[in-house]
Amino acid sequence: MQSSIRFILDMREASAFIVHSGFDPESFDSLLGLFKEHYPVDADTGSPRKFAADMALALVLMYLHKKIKQEILCVMFGATAVTINRTKNLGLDIFKTIFQDNPNDHRWRIAWPKVQEMKVFNDMILSNTMFENETRVLHGVFGFTDCLDVPIETPEDDLEQNAYYDGYLEPA
Template sequence: MQSSIRFILDMREASAFIVHFGFDPESFDCLLGLFEEHYPVDANTGRPRNFTADMALALVLMYLHNTIKQETLCVLFGATAATISRTKNLGLDILETIFRSSPNDHRWRIVWPKVQEMKVFNDMILSNTMFENETRVLNGVFGFVDGLNVPIETPKDDLEQNAYYNGWLSGHYSSQVLVFTSDGCICWVR
């Protein structure tokens, strides 16, 4: 019997990929090509890994893209907590290696758009407006702002612990503000 995630990977339905992994199948495949270059076929014990590279990448992306508990990942991937934890940590390390090896790669570079690009993004937004008052309000808009609270491990230092504590969420988080251009790319993070 195959896992739910294997079914999604084999089905290759764009909406399922976007909802669960945050990527369409083509973008997933592009990242998978880089991921496979670093993903070891065998575990440290010499035995074959429990997850193929595509399952490992799916696990990491699902972990990063969704607020999901380890127990739920175990059910979705059909694996033990230890396997999920080891694979997730390895996958996160691999993604960091990929991104750090080519920090200026246009596929993941975060850069504020040039004035001409802002105009193109504004035209994209205005092309989807129906009413005159929308056009007036959206004139000059090239992107959108959103916030993200990433859960982190509780820091050991009391001052650092206090700095990252979010009373509203009752936990420790690294809070981010992101600006997205109208093509869905991130152009600024704080």
């Protein structure tokens, strides 16, 4: 019996890849090429690894892309908690190596948009506001993140506070 993740990897449906890993199949394959270079075929014990490189990569991407409890990952990947944890940690170490070995690779370069692009993005955001008072808070905003839990200073203005915090915090 194959796991649900193996089914998704074999099916290669773009929307399923994006929903679960944040990558389309072609981008996943591109990263997989680098990942395979560092992913050992055998475990430290000498026995074959439980997961092929593509499953290990999918696990790490899902761990980074979604807030999924380990128990759910176990069910999705059809593996024990020990296997999930070891594979995830190995995969994260491989990511660190890949990024350190290729620091200027355009695929993970993070850069601010140009000023004109920021204006276009802000215009798009403002065009979707429903209330006039939102425009004041959203003036100059060119992007946002969702489901990111980082501590920030709490603004004194309630409207500004509402723009930064939606009230949702997934339990750990």
